[in-house]
Amino acid sequence: MSIIVLLIFILLLLLRVPISLVLGITSFVFLLVSNNTGMLINAPQRLYSSLENYGLVAIPLFMLAGELMNSGGITIRLVKFAQSFVGHFRGGLAYVNILANTFLAAIIGSAAAQIAMMSKIMVPAMEKEGYKREFGAATTAAAGMLGPIIPPSMLFIIYGVSSGTSIGDMFMAGIIPGILISISFVVLIAYIGYKEQWQSSEKILWKERGVSFVKVLPALLVPGIIIWGIVTGAFTPTESAGIACVIAILIGFLFYRELKWRELPKVMINTAISTAIVTLLISMANLFGMVLTFERIPQLIAEWMTSVTSSPLVFLLIVNVFFLLLGMLIEGIAILIILTPIFAPLLPQFGIDPIHFGVIICLNVTIGILTPPVGSGLFLASSLGNVKLESLVKAIWPFVVVSIIVLFLITYIPELVLYIPSLFAANS
Known part of the structure; x- marks a missing residue:
């Protein structure tokens, strides 16, 4: 029965059915063939109750804030601001792509949203400046990885809810890994630029840089206020998401004046669609988790892991390999919801901090969006950047390798993850 x-x-x-439907269909087939009437009757309640968590309210609110900021002209201003400071270097537009995505990650928190927005802007611009189109699409897709790592992060919210870990601490823990990924991509681009002998362009005057900074400053207030509020305890991550929406509306209407009343229905519809996709995935993954629990899969995995090794270093190596492979096949949100309750009880046995572990597995599944055969980031960048998937895969592998190096750095140097949360914990 389980084999079927x-x-x-x-x-x-293999048929490329959306993962939320895969999880839902598989779960209901199992309940039907196992003739488990009780679980089948309780399935609708399980679907509903999986979304009854206050922390999950932050997801649609952060999505709404991102939509408002994008409609209010923030994306273009971030690109121009980054270009004024690093655009004149050899490989300037590639650096601009990374830097602009780093800023954008502190506002949106979603890799798919960033890749979708930036592919339309950066890929044609980079091709116009002489870069290969596949390289432009690969850089954009790789830079989109920063969205789920630099706070606010949707993956951190879901992990925090699933594991009972502080979402605020998770946000703090993602800062250094996010910066490390950004710097590693810059180093990689510098190497490629030196190898390809790209030309540098004319330096922009400091006066123009100052003007660009003043224009983008209101937008940068959003992540600043979010982090300040969480660190000081002024408000929770969920409350900070609501405050981010208010600030985004004020900036879009009063400061930039690019957000129009007639655009609000479209903004709300886009937010509702994105939220529906995520919440459907969360509820279906939760139902699938119930099936796994019934089959004692969590207990079997726990027993196997503890029998294989007692070393936390080996345990983390197995976790990384397992999650990297799984990330190639299954959507990251589904992986987090299904597997976090399985691995979380094992952490005390190996002396691993749940915040450290959370950042590790969130980066793992984020790398999965760039890897075939199911990498959603690849298909987005390929489609919107008008690049053949085969060419994009070849161009993106250096970024994937660099990301895995950073993954192992934060895995075996926990201070890179825990330093900022411990700093603020000590001062509170």
Whole structure:
């Protein structure tokens, strides 16, 4: 019976059925063939109750803030601001792509949203300046990885809710890893630029840089206020998401004056669609988790892991390999919801901090968006950047390798993750 359900699961994945439907269909097939009437009757309640968590309210609010900021002209201003400071270097537009995405990650928190927005802007611009189109698309897709790592992060919210870990601490823990990824991409681009002998362009005057900074400053207030509020305890991450929406509306209407009343329905619809996709995935993954629990899969995995090794270093190595492979096949949100309750109870046995572990697995599944065969970031960048998938995969592998190096750095140097949360904990 379990073999039949597993075969259906694999078949649906191979047919490229959306992962939320794969999880839902597989779960209901299992409940039907197992003749488990009680679980089948309780399934609708399980779907609903999986979304009854105050922390999850932050997801649509941060999505709304991102939509408002984008409609209010923030994306273009971030690109121009980055270009005024690093655009004149060899490989300038590639640096601009990374820097602008770093700023954008502190506002949106979603890799898919960033890749979708920036592909339309940066890929044509980079091609116009002489870069290969596939390199422009690869740089944009890789830089989109920063969205789920630099706070506010949707993955951190979901992990925090699933594991009972402080979402505010998770936000703090993502700062240094996010900066490390950004710097590593800059170093990689510098190497490629030296190898390809790209030309530098004319330096922009400091006066123009100052003007660009003043224009983008209101937008940078959003992540600043979010982090300040969480650190000082002025408000929770969920409350900070609501405050971010208010600030985004004020900036868009009163300061930039690019956000129009007639655009608000479109903004709300886009937010509702994005939220529906995420919440459907959360509820279906939760139902699938119930099936796994019934089959004692969590207990079997826990017993196997503890029997294989007692070393936290080896345990983390196994976790990284497992999550990297799984990230190639399954959507990151589904992985977090299904597997976090399985691995979280094992952490005390190996002396691993849940915040450290959370950042590790969130980066793992984020790398998965850039890897075939299911990487959603690849398909977005390929489609919107008008690049063949095969060419994009070849161009993006250096970024994936660099990301994995950073992953192992933060895995085996926990201070890179825990330093900022411990700093603020000590001062509170």
